[in-house]
Amino acid sequence: MRCETARDLICVGIDGDLSATRTQELRDHVAGCADCRNFAREMNALREDLRQYAGLLAPPTLRADLSAALDAAERDQLPFQRRPIVRQAMAMAAVCLLSVFGTWTFLREAPPADARAEVLTAHIRSLLQDSPIQIASSDSHTVRPWFNGRVEFAPVVRDLTADGFPLIGGRLDYLAGRRVAALVYKRRLHVVNVFIWPTPKEAHDTVQTIQTDGYSLLTWTRGGLRFWAVSDLNPMELAELRALL
Amino acid sequence: MTIGWNKTPPGRIETDMRLRTRFEQLALPHLDAAYTLAFWLVRSRADAQDIVQEAYLRALRAFDTVHGPDIKPWLLTIVRNVAYRFLSNKRRGNNVIPIEDAFLPRNGDASDGSMPASDDPSPEILLIDAEQSSLALAALASLPPLHREVLVLREVQDMSYADIAQTLGAPLGTVMSRLSRARAELRARYAIIVEKEGRDAV
Missing domain, CATH: 1.20.5 (Single alpha-helices involved in coiled-coils or other helix-helix interfaces)
Known part of the structure; x- marks a missing residue:
């Protein structure tokens, strides 16, 4: 075998793709040829260098x-x-x-504290409208039936003109996720909104007085109804109204 | 590099989020191999990164066409295609730099006049860490791309003949003969470099 052939075979034979006879012929040649032995050695060293050092890691x-x-x-x-x-x-x-x-x-059965913002907003908004009432009458026998079919309960309606709280009229409003009755009273020049809606019967009547932003709010329950009275009137006179209702 | 995208066909059944996850599971393990192949084809680390990125994006787009748990040959085919496109664009656009100038000898600047003129784009310097192997890597870098890639796939990636054939899109017999020639050429270049080193060292 010539060295040239041997070297070709060395290059191929590394992967063991030579036939058995060819492999033996190559081995015989390499055994007797120093140049080809060196060639084979170098070849393997080069391949080993590539294997070890040519592989890169992705940065x-x-x-x-x-x-x-x-x-x-x-x-x-x-x-x-x-x-x-x-x-x-x-x-x-x-x-x-x-x-x-x-x-x-949650607000449908909200404790009073959560309704206060809504109540105050509804009160102020009613004063911004052309009229805070939809039914103008101080006669409870007119106002009370007016709420039939508008709210699912019967609100407490009293004309308290004799006590200094004339009933101006009524309005349908929407608070705490439900339709509520709004009664509009006046005390001197102050407008008082009394919001009424049904509430689950409670063990005892709760009363709460709140003052915020120059407004007074008074809330209580009685007879299965939740009341909210809100006005820029002082809390003491608001409490008077409560006593009268 | 900017890549153009087609819109997803409306009848796509598999959600794209799962596709992306599956793609990453199958494709990310081959990131080092992809980077290695790209690097030895374009001989620039920065370009290799761009090429791998573009290749992976193309692979994601074509991912629903591939089957089987081993997508390495398919993935490397894409890397290879992107790399060769890059090389041909570069060749068309720039001055052609002789292969010998693509690397610098270990002991400093080449004094044999083979460096390109200063107003040419400077060749990428191969940063070779291991001292003893730098001559082998320099020999590899000096080979033509077809020889480089078959050596990288076989000697470095240890891929089977069948997988290499799939990656190169060439018959098995072609792969074997090309590999044989590449090895011989590698040794020949190595001998030249060693001799040059010996000459310069004196």
Whole structure:
């Protein structure tokens, strides 16, 4: 075998792809040829160098950049409703709706403290309208029936003109997640809104006085009804009204 | 590099989030191999990173066409294609730099006049860490790309003939003969470099 052939075979034969006879011929040649022995040795050393040192590790920046690039490509590629940002937004919207619903159901039987903001708002809003009342009458026999079919309960309606609290009229309002009766009284120049709605029978009547933002609020329960009286009137006179109702 | 994207077809059944996860599971383990192949094809670390990134994005887009747990040959084919496209673009655009100038000898600047003129784009310097092996790696770097890649896939990645054939898109017989020639060429280049080193050292 010539050295040239031997070297070709050495290059191929490394992977063991030579036939048995060829392999034996090569071995015989190499045994007797120093040059080819060196060649084989060098060849194996070179391959070993490549195996050990030519392999590279992907730099950390590549992993990070690749992750970002895959994210960007995915955003471009996804149908709109599947995009992560949209799914996030939808999830957040769902959470918002749930929390609103949860809060709404909670407020239906809310302790007085939670209704105060709504009550005050409704009071102020009623004063901003052209008229705070929908039925103008100081006659309880007119106002009380007017609420039939408008609220599912029978509010307490009294004309207290003789006591300095003339009944101006009534209004349908919406508070604490339900339709409520609003009675509008006047004390001198002060307007008093009395909101009434049914409440589960409680062990004892609760009374609470609140003063906020220059307004007075008084709340109590009686006979299965929750009352809220709100006005810029002072709390003492508000308490007088309560005693009269 | 910018990549153009087609919109996802409307009839896609699998959700894209799961596809992305599955892609990462199957493709990320081969990141080092992809980077190694890209590097030895373009002989630039920065370019190799760009190429791997583009290759992986293309692979993600084509991911629903591939089967089986081992996607390495398919993935490396994409890396290879992107790398060769890069090389041909570079060749068309820039001055052609002789292969010998793509690396510097271990002991400093080349004094034999083979360095390109100063106004040419400077060749990428191969940063070779291991001293003893630097000549072997320099020999590898000096080979033509077809020889380089088959040596990297076989000697470095230890891929089977069948997998290499799939990656190169070539018949098995071609792979074997190319590998044999590449090994011989590697040794020849190595001998030249050793001789050059010996000359310069004196």
